[in-house]
Amino acid sequence: MATGTQQAGLPFQQAVLDRLGIMPNALLCAPEAPEIVEWFWDFVKGMFIDNPIASLFKERLFVYLSRFCEFRYCITRHCGFLVGRGHASGDPVVQLETAAQVIRLLKKPSPWQRDMNAVLLRLEAISTPIDWPEPETELEDCLFAAATAVYVEPRLRDRERAALRNALGGQRFERLIGLLTLVRAAHHWTTLHPDLSFEDDVRHMLEQHDELARLLLEDPEASRSEMGVRLFNEVELLRDLNKQLELEKAKQALEARYREAEIELARVSRLTTMGELAGSIAHEVNQPLTAIMNNGSACLRLLANSNLDPEVLRRALEEIVADGTRANAVITRIRAFIKKTPAEKSELDINAVIQEVLALASHEVHKNRAAVESELKETLPLVQADRVQLQQVLLNLIMNGIEAMTAVTDRPRMLWVQSRVDDSGDVLVSVRDSGIGLGSEADRVFTPFFTTKANGMGMGLSISRSLIDDHGGRLWAAPNSPHGAVFSFTLPAAAGSPP
Amino acid sequence: MSHAPVVFVVDDDPSVRSSLKFLIGSVGLQVESFDSAEALLQRKLPDAPTCLVLDVRLRGLSGLDFQGELAARNIRIPIVFVTGHGDIPMSVRAMKAGAIEFLTKPYRDQDLLDAVRIALERDRARREQEKDLTDLQQRFDSLTPREQEVISKVVSGMLNKQIAGELGTAENTVKVHRSRAMEKMNAQSFADLVRMIEKLKGPGEKVS
Numbered sequence: 001m002a003t004g005t006q007q008a009g010l011p012f013q014q015a016v017l018d019r020l021g022i023m024p025n026a027l028l029c030a031p032e033a034p035e036i037v038e039w040f041w042d043f044v045k046g047m048f049i050d051n052p053i054a055s056l057f058k059e060r061l062f063v064y065l066s067r068f069c070e071f072r073y074c075i076t077r078h079c080g081f082l083v084g085r086g087h088a089s090g091d092p093v094v095q096l097e098t099a100a101q102v103i104r105l106l107k108k109p110s111p112w113q114r115d116m117n118a119v120l121l122r123l124e125a126i127s128t129p130i131d132w133p134e135p136e137t138e139l140e141d142c143l144f145a146a147a148t149a150v151y152v153e154p155r156l157r158d159r160e161r162a163a164l165r166n167a168l169g170g171q172r173f174e175r176l177i178g179l180l181t182l183v184r185a186a187h188h189w190t191t192l193h194p195d196l197s198f199e200d201d202v203r204h205m206l207e208q209h210d211e212l213a214r215l216l217l218e219d220p221e222a223s224r225s226e227m228g229v230r231l232f233n234e235v236e237l238l239r240d241l242n243k244q245l246e247l248e249k250a251k252q253a254l255e256a257r258y259r260e261a262e263i264e265l266a267r268v269s270r271l272t273t274m275g276e277l278a279g280s281i282a283h284e285v286n287q288p289l290t291a292i293m294n295n296g297s298a299c300l301r302l303l304a305n306s307n308l309d310p311e312v313l314r315r316a317l318e319e320i321v322a323d324g325t326r327a328n329a330v331i332t333r334i335r336a337f338i339k340k341t342p343a344e345k346s347e348l349d350i351n352a353v354i355q356e357v358l359a360l361a362s363h364e365v366h367k368n369r370a371a372v373e374s375e376l377k378e379t380l381p382l383v384q385a386d387r388v389q390l391q392q393v394l395l396n397l398i399m400n401g402i403e404a405m406t407a408v409t410d411r412p413r414m415l416w417v418q419s420r421v422d423d424s425g426d427v428l429v430s431v432r433d434s435g436i437g438l439g440s441e442a443d444r445v446f447t448p449f450f451t452t453k454a455n456g457m458g459m460g461l462s463i464s465r466s467l468i469d470d471h472g473g474r475l476w477a478a479p480n481s482p483h484g485a486v487f488s489f490t491l492p493a494a495a496g497s498p499p
Numbered sequence: 500m501s502h503a504p505v506v507f508v509v510d511d512d513p514s515v516r517s518s519l520k521f522l523i524g525s526v527g528l529q530v531e532s533f534d535s536a537e538a539l540l541q542r543k544l545p546d547a548p549t550c551l552v553l554d555v556r557l558r559g560l561s562g563l564d565f566q567g568e569l570a571a572r573n574i575r576i577p578i579v580f581v582t583g584h585g586d587i588p589m590s591v592r593a594m595k596a597g598a599i600e601f602l603t604k605p606y607r608d609q610d611l612l613d614a615v616r617i618a619l620e621r622d623r624a625r626r627e628q629e630k631d632l633t634d635l636q637q638r639f640d641s642l643t644p645r646e647q648e649v650i651s652k653v654v655s656g657m658l659n660k661q662i663a664g665e666l667g668t669a670e671n672t673v674k675v676h677r678s679r680a681m682e683k684m685n686a687q688s689f690a691d692l693v694r695m696i697e698k699l700k701g702p703g704e705k706v707s
Contacts, residue, residue, distance in 0.1 A: 294518035297608030
């Protein structure tokens with residue numbers, strides 16, 4: 001046994017030499033932290049060397065699993081053990097393998113190239129747990145295939161796991177899982193030390209056996225246990241699953257989640273567009289507007305007294321122009337923001353949208369001790385509209401109605417939502433409340449930045465109106481009798497939709 | 500005493516600040532502008548009617564906090580609030596704390612100028628009232644202790660005779676004290692004197 005790197009500077013390194021017969025470079029690769037290497041060695045000892053699995057089964061499985069590691073250190077090192085350089089599985093009396101045996105091992109078809117169903121049926125048929133099989137037997141082959149599948153795609157291989165447990169019994173099965181864990185850790189350890197070089201004995205082996213060297217160094221399966229590849233495989237497999245009975249269930253679940261996400265989106269975008277954004281924009285637009293009006297008014301006053309110095313006028317006009325430019329820049333930004341999400345119109349049942357929004361608002365309704373009555377006309381024509389935008393408009397009207405009733409204590413807080421077809425054949429939706437009403441402000445509520453609410457931004461209704469305008473409809477407000485307000489909008493029926 | 504009134508403008512937006520100064524200046528008022536509440540606090544207030552046009556949203560100390568700060572320092576300058584976005588609780592809070600007006604930008608120029616005029620007028624009246632009171636107090640302080648004692652009893656409704664009895668002196672002496680006190684207080688009539696003493700007693704209870 002020829003090895004060039006025989007050192008035993010630390011006590012545990014002597015133990016390594018005793019057990020393995022050689023000093024693998026993998027246990028010399030972190031000289032700055034010998035305690036970590038020692039701990040790693042303890043791990044190797046516990047999970048591999050002292051793990052009571054038959055020595056050859058263990059070592060052959062280590063080699064076979066190392067096919068699926070991109071970094072070639074482990075596979076060559078353990079091949080070295082198998083053909084007699086060092087002690088395979090730390091067992092000094094294990095029967096050695098020939099190069100031809102190892103080549104056969106490496107040439108076994110991987111689980112992705114064979115009929116796994118047959119393998120699993122074989123293992124599932126075992127009625128009394130078996131002991132570790134001899135090398136190159138049919139049972140070893142089946143166990144290797146199942147163990148490899150579990151090793152590479154743990155989350156997709158429940159059946160393989162159950163078959164292994166059935167064939168080996170619980171105790172051996174858990175020992176096997178311990179071994180798989182160690183192999184994964186060893187691969188990771190070596191991959192994270194890419195400077196690791198082959199030991200001299202292994203180099204020698206590679207030089208002597210061309211075919212073995214080729215198999216060891218160029219295995220096409222090498223990248224299979226890489227994370228990206230594994231995830232890709234899992235996704236591929238899930239796609240297959242979809243074709244089967246799972247399809248319908250998965251689709252339904254996805255649809256439900258999609259709907260939830262959509263409603264959440266409507267809520268969030270309402271809050272964003274009409275809340276925070278509008279608040280700061282109101283301020284930003286009002287500043288230059290105020291400056292323009294101040295300057296203009298001052299000029300008019302001075303002019304009226306024939307007291308306006310042309311130089312003063314020039315300066316004021318310059319400021320007016322500068323502030324006009326500034327206001328325009330803000331408005332351009334708003335427009336760009338609103339246009340960022342183009343409307344996606346499809347044929348919708350407005351009643352379904354109303355129901356969704358009512359469900360969404362039910363918490364607020366309840367919280368404000370209000371009640372909702374909806375009167376939705378069945379068999380309405382469909383409308384061509386963007387679902388999220390309609391949700392925004394409806395949510396806005398309903399929330400406004402609820403907020404208009406918070407001060408009401410002498411009568412029920414009622415919200416009525418109604419849908420029907422109006423005289424011109426358009427779909428008409430109205431939201432009535434028994435709140436404080438609009439008073440003399442009915443005309444102004446659609447003006448940007450106008451608000452009657454304690455913490456309103458004055459943007460909701462103006463945005464709502466522009467959204468309904470974009471859909472070819474109208475949105476307007478009127479007093480409700482005897483209390484409150486009624487907001488109504490129309491949407492044209494989609495072409496070809498039955499009235 | 501009175502110098503020309505001064506309007507202070509505090510707004511952190513330079514174009515709003517300079518245009519406000521221009522607008523208020525266009526009706527002949529003297530204006531000084533500041534970009535923060537802190538900057539204004541550095542300025543010693545003049546001996547003249549003043550008022551403050553204050554933006555609610557300021558970097559650093561906010562307008563509403565500044566209002567509280569002024570009150571804490573016993574600086575009673577009338578405030579006209581302007582804001583880019585005023586909500587109802589905010590304006591209620593400001594008005595309750597004594598603001599003259601709460602205007603939402605953009606406001607009508609006349610509304611702002613009216614508010615400024617009202618604020619200056621209120622400050623002028625307050626200063627005058629304070630000055631009257633100071634004068635009155637000075638006059639009262641110039642009375643002798645006995646004269647003060649006599650007129651306190653006079654305005655409480657006692658007759659000269661009763662006062663004389665209580666003080667152990669002649670009725671004529673009381674009459675002399677009384678007429679000297681009337682003279683020193685510059686009171687035109689007995690009713691006038693009563694009003695003066697009531698004023699002095701006012702919130703401060705300065706009459707001993």
